[in-house]
Amino acid sequence: MTTKVINVVVAGLGGQGVVKASDILADAAFRMGLDVKKSEIHGMSQRGGSVASDVRFGPVVHSPMIPAGEADCLIVVAPDQVDVNRHVLKAGGVLVSPESLAGSPGKVQAKSVNVALLGVLSTVLDIPVETWEDAIRANLAEKHHRLNLEAFHLGRSAN
Amino acid sequence: MVAKLSDRMLLSGDEAVALAARNAGVLLGTGYPGTPSTEILEAFAQLGGKAQWAPNEKVALEVGLGASFGGARTLVTMKHVGVNVAADVLFTAAYTGVSGGLVLISADDPGMASSQNEQDNRQYARAAGVIMLEPADSQQAYDFTGAALAISEHFAQPVMLRMTTRVCHSKSIVVQHPLPQTDSSPDFKRDIPSRVMIPAYARPAHRRLRDKLARAAAYAETCAQTILESRSASLGIIASGVSVMHAREVAPEASILQLGFSYPLPMQAIRTFVASVERCVVLEEGDPILVTELRAEGLAVEGKPERFRFGELNADRVRRILERDESAEPVVQPGKPPALCEGCSHRPVFETLKRLDCIVSGDIGCYTLGVLPPFTAMDTCVCMGASIGVGLGLRHVLPPEQAKRVVSVIGDSTFMHSGLTGLAEMVYNPPPTGHLLMILDNGTTAMTGQQEHPGTGRSLLHEPATRVVFEDVARAMGIDYVVTLDPMAQGNALEEAITAALASGKLAVIVARRPCILAAPKIRQYEKIALEKTSRCAASCAAGE
Numbered sequence: 001m002t003t004k005v006i007n008v009v010v011a012g013l014g015g016q017g018v019v020k021a022s023d024i025l026a027d028a029a030f031r032m033g034l035d036v037k038k039s040e041i042h043g044m045s046q047r048g049g050s051v052a053s054d055v056r057f058g059p060v061v062h063s064p065m066i067p068a069g070e071a072d073c074l075i076v077v078a079p080d081q082v083d084v085n086r087h088v089l090k091a092g093g094v095l096v097s098p099e100s101l102a103g104s105p106g107k108v109q110a111k112s113v114n115v116a117l118l119g120v121l122s123t124v125l126d127i128p129v130e131t132w133e134d135a136i137r138a139n140l141a142e143k144h145h146r147l148n149l150e151a152f153h154l155g156r157s158a159n
Numbered sequence: 160m161v162a163k164l165s166d167r168m169l170l171s172g173d174e175a176v177a178l179a180a181r182n183a184g185v186l187l188g189t190g191y192p193g194t195p196s197t198e199i200l201e202a203f204a205q206l207g208g209k210a211q212w213a214p215n216e217k218v219a220l221e222v223g224l225g226a227s228f229g230g231a232r233t234l235v236t237m238k239h240v241g242v243n244v245a246a247d248v249l250f251t252a253a254y255t256g257v258s259g260g261l262v263l264i265s266a267d268d269p270g271m272a273s274s275q276n277e278q279d280n281r282q283y284a285r286a287a288g289v290i291m292l293e294p295a296d297s298q299q300a301y302d303f304t305g306a307a308l309a310i311s312e313h314f315a316q317p318v319m320l321r322m323t324t325r326v327c328h329s330k331s332i333v334v335q336h337p338l339p340q341t342d343s344s345p346d347f348k349r350d351i352p353s354r355v356m357i358p359a360y361a362r363p364a365h366r367r368l369r370d371k372l373a374r375a376a377a378y379a380e381t382c383a384q385t386i387l388e389s390r391s392a393s394l395g396i397i398a399s400g401v402s403v404m405h406a407r408e409v410a411p412e413a414s415i416l417q418l419g420f421s422y423p424l425p426m427q428a429i430r431t432f433v434a435s436v437e438r439c440v441v442l443e444e445g446d447p448i449l450v451t452e453l454r455a456e457g458l459a460v461e462g463k464p465e466r467f468r469f470g471e472l473n474a475d476r477v478r479r480i481l482e483r484d485e486s487a488e489p490v491v492q493p494g495k496p497p498a499l500c501e502g503c504s505h506r507p508v509f510e511t512l513k514r515l516d517c518i519v520s521g522d523i524g525c526y527t528l529g530v531l532p533p534f535t536a537m538d539t540c541v542c543m544g545a546s547i548g549v550g551l552g553l554r555h556v557l558p559p560e561q562a563k564r565v566v567s568v569i570g571d572s573t574f575m576h577s578g579l580t581g582l583a584e585m586v587y588n589p590p591p592t593g594h595l596l597m598i599l600d601n602g603t604t605a606m607t608g609q610q611e612h613p614g615t616g617r618s619l620l621h622e623p624a625t626r627v628v629f630e631d632v633a634r635a636m637g638i639d640y641v642v643t644l645d646p647m648a649q650g651n652a653l654e655e656a657i658t659a660a661l662a663s664g665k666l667a668v669i670v671a672r673r674p675c676i677l678a679a680p681k682i683r684q685y686e687k688i689a690l691e692k693t694s695r696c697a698a699s700c701a702a703g704e
Binding site: 013014023026027030035036037038039040041047048049050052061062063064065067068080081083084085087 | 167169272273296324325328329330331332401404405407408473474475489491492493494495496497498499500525528
């Protein structure tokens, strides 16, 4: 079980499922019985602009926002948004981007890249795969379950 | 609200307010959509509460006040600038007082993630004399909403619950504690001196208000929202809202006094706290309100440098304030700005207005993005509805060759919100060169996430309602020149219509109607469901059921 607060930033562009991915991650941590906070700026996000969502979990979480240079992991769904978000990562932090899917055993469909990247992230976090699957099911309509569970596992076995 | 593990839930602050309102027996929720407040009424409706969108915030608060006069617990929601619209109601509602608990949510937007200004609505509590509570996370959003309803009834006063973007939209864990209930149900009780604010009744009402506020201040001293965390005596922090969370993060050793009941202030508790620590820092987002008031009481407290008045606070900025770090903050590379969607029906409108070199008096909504490249086709944008008045003002004074190019552009929801009076001004005081008002009707309140309004003909839950027809309104108000067109239609119809209207020198209204590309599939679905319902009804009527 996690003893310190883990900070994950999910970033990308409006319409790429950034908020959905952060919902799934926050829900997975929540299902672990951890304290969780998640924060992002909505509003203009559907208009294709930059979106970033902060997810923090651990025994006790205070501020909902991750200060620059303190993210343990950074997921960027849009390749061209890596540079503008890199400053949030701490030294030695893990960057997960569509490039991380290069070694995936199958092709990830464009609309589930967000969930596939959670699959990559899952290999560095201490959350059981069943919990991830439950969180994916709980946050998506049933008709999207199969595709996204597949994408998650493609991401999980990429490297 | 998917995540639920035993009695823990992972909720946004907005969802937590809705849940509390439902659990505390709120009978009516009303408001106008506005980021970051919009999700409250949607969640309240999903939980089975009676919720409705009003045409604007003033009407919402009036409806809420009437419901409260009638004895119902009532929730009224809006964003910070919406309170400006509702302020006329608010100031005098503080005099009339209320019967059923009335909670007004003010969702402020420090940093302007999606707003035209970052006004600090804690000022309204002071200006109007309204009790204010400020939650710091979703649990407090839940607890304080319940408390606010009870406090409202206890003092027979409206209560403002001030939230901010990071409280409204952050998700954190909520446990559904039982909330104080009311045992009274709606029933009209005549009380003319309290409810009719003629000067003779308003004078004593103002004295009653000040008396109630004095009692509220005494109540605040020991209430559950004034939260003392005693730790180190070397550093004390006084804070409210999400700043409390940043303070705990950055200075875990500091003593913290959270002013969850932030107006009127529990001055004795504050005085005792300040005396108990060697150094006392006031952490507040936005305007230096608390620090100014505490200093006026003669308390030796530190505030923040002026530069932190701008934008949100976060852990790093709080650290800088506490460490008196005056070094420059890191400059964050700007991300990609939002833009009008590919296939958005506003695009050809702004392309055309730019091509025709129009002077565009704009308004609040998705279409404000017409100001950005490649369009750069908006010259003013101030507040909801201002497109019409500002456009008319320009027309009145500019030289004719410029005046003739002025166009007011307003969205459908914004027109319902604040455009009707502007249109009345247009017909009543017409500029010599005439004027053109374009209503960009995309069939939804798009910017805030596709909410309904009176012009869509559907209720908050997307069920059929009486539709206000813009063309009929314009004609009824005295505009003869009314044109309806599809801005995406083939050919030059849009450009020709604008050119002709501008050349006519008359008062003209062009309704450019095409559903928002994001909302269109849902609108078709709502229409289909409504149609099925109607035909089922017809069938059962025919069968004599």
